[in-house]
Amino acid sequence: SEEETKAAGGKLIMVTNAEFPPYEYHEGGEIVGIDADIARAIADELGMELEIEDIAFDSIIPELTSGKADFAMAGMTVDEKRKQSVDFSDTYAKASQRIIVKSDSAIATPDDLKGKVVGVQQGTTGDLYVSDLEADNTTVERYNKGFEAVQALSQGKIDAVVIDGEPAKVFVEQTDGLKILDEAFTDEEYAAAVKKGNTELLDKINGALKNLKESGKLDEIVAKYISA
Numbered sequence: 001s002e003e004e005t006k007a008a009g010g011k012l013i014m015v016t017n018a019e020f021p022p023y024e025y026h027e028g029g030e031i032v033g034i035d036a037d038i039a040r041a042i043a044d045e046l047g048m049e050l051e052i053e054d055i056a057f058d059s060i061i062p063e064l065t066s067g068k069a070d071f072a073m074a075g076m077t078v079d080e081k082r083k084q085s086v087d088f089s090d091t092y093a094k095a096s097q098r099i100i101v102k103s104d105s106a107i108a109t110p111d112d113l114k115g116k117v118v119g120v121q122q123g124t125t126g127d128l129y130v131s132d133l134e135a136d137n138t139t140v141e142r143y144n145k146g147f148e149a150v151q152a153l154s155q156g157k158i159d160a161v162v163i164d165g166e167p168a169k170v171f172v173e174q175t176d177g178l179k180i181l182d183e184a185f186t187d188e189e190y191a192a193a194v195k196k197g198n199t200e201l202l203d204k205i206n207g208a209l210k211n212l213k214e215s216g217k218l219d220e221i222v223a224k225y226i227s228a
């Protein structure tokens, strides 16, 4: 049976932070989203069982380096600093950091964030790049969840939020009186991550990703969660 095959193939533990729609979020007691579906499809390709673990975003890399988890899929941006501790797979999505402000805000470009109070999700590339503006008197407020930053903005506690584009769209849709600026703050790409040096698993993931791209399955998963 399929179950027996998977048991024989072993189990993969994938870590994520399921506060990041449409890539990973909770729905009906399950973790769903683009990354969750891609991870399940990768495990299927490899004939392995998959377990998804939901942890804080800034615990993901430590969990990989300690060997507690096999791989991460968390809308994780390929980043030079992270490459010191993990290896990234081939990329599977283009992404960007976007700026959310109140609909009537005077902030219109990334440059306008200088001197303002900006909310980010702790440990993300948004945090990393907005922190560079601290030299220009920008104050960075760090939240555990991206949506908490958006709520603080909505309540007038902060001036802007810098967060990935797709969750930005979801959060702005769920909240009145906010908009996303046209100009992106950064351009990025997402990949899966494994413990540095785990080339055996990395090669398997890249092989599975290649098949999912070629078969159209990857596009199918994305289309399920993001309307073109």
Ligand code: GLN
Pocket: 017, 020, 057, 074, 075, 076, 077, 078, 121, 123, 124, 125, 126, 164
């Ligand atoms: N893409 C961002 C990063 O890699 C945010 C990811 C996330 O919050 N899940 O830091």
